[in-house]
Amino acid sequence: MNRMSWMFSWGLGAALGVMGCGGEEAPPQASGTTEPEVPATTDAGPDADAGPGGEEAACAPVSGTIVVSQEDGLTPAILWANGSYLIAWQTRTGGTEEVRVARIGTDGSVSPAHVVATLAGTQALPSLHATSSGPMVTWQDTGLSGLVIQARTLSADGTPTGATIQLGTSDATEARPKAAPLSSGLAVTWMETPGARLGLVSGGGMGSMTSLPGARFPALASRGSELAVAWSTGAELSVARTTGMPGGSIAGAIVRTGAGEARLPSVAIDGSGATLVAWEDTRAAEERIYLSRVNAGGTKEGEVRVEDTDGSANWPVVTVMGERTAVTYYQFQGGPSSIYMAVFGPGLTRDRGILRVSGKNARFPAVAFTGSELGVAWSEKDAGVRMRRVACD
Known part of the structure; x- marks a missing residue:
């Protein structure tokens, strides 16, 4: 079973058994309630408070x-956005697939969820971004002749405003749309066959378009009018920088090649103009997470493995916090997966220990930085969506 087939068949007992996702679940709670504290640890021991070797983590819940x-x-x-968090997710209730959005206050309050879209298909992969028109959610759905990339603007509390916007179509089995706000609009990318597409949403519709030949798993990050693009072509991982939207294809600097494959990159731009990119790497067969830094001139300045414990590690998210970079991911450490966070300095030196953010059976992290803290959201098997606030000293 491939990763996407398994991901969207999460409730199947056979798939869970293969991935080692057994373990007991706590009963569901009402939205907005707070569950017991999770130890801040990567150790196997459930009562430990520090990372491997007893090292204190750089961040804490x-x-x-x-x-x-x-x-x-x-x-x-x-x-x-606007002093609170917005979280979008795909839910399956009574046989109906929907994209929903809720507002979460810093006091832990959760507003009633708004239905943004009722899906025709089974894959949404929503993303949220701040634009000049307000928050915008993008997702993929199934259309008459393939996948459809769609978007909708939201009010401050997540209420949908206006009609659904169709951004493009894809003939691939999965499009995996990603987006990043620019001063000129919202850059959006998705997979096609055999490459990927990059476009700019402006004035309520899709404007200029650029192709990424052969690209898989494209990812975006922005800072003002600057755009960073990362993508995989099997063994190679490439990163490119552009100002505005180029009219033709984009040529990137190769930051990874060799044995295995690079998958699911996540990219960010730091205050110096450097690009940080993290990805799933199969050079050692089992998935691991690596982080690389490419300076503003396009030169790679190093590479480091993020996690230091055996077990399949997946779904990296890169977040820049001033001069430091947080990499959040989920990992199976001898049992059900949990969400972890590692912090690195400008020279890719890890800042102290690794924080375990969640309990068991947690996957697919998403992270937002407020300027002073991180909001970390994730999914839990058969238990919905959870979130935790984290601060790094």
């Missing part, structure tokens, strides 16, 4: 675990 949705929820996205 500043809230309990907030129950955003007690229903079955998948692949959340999170955005900090």
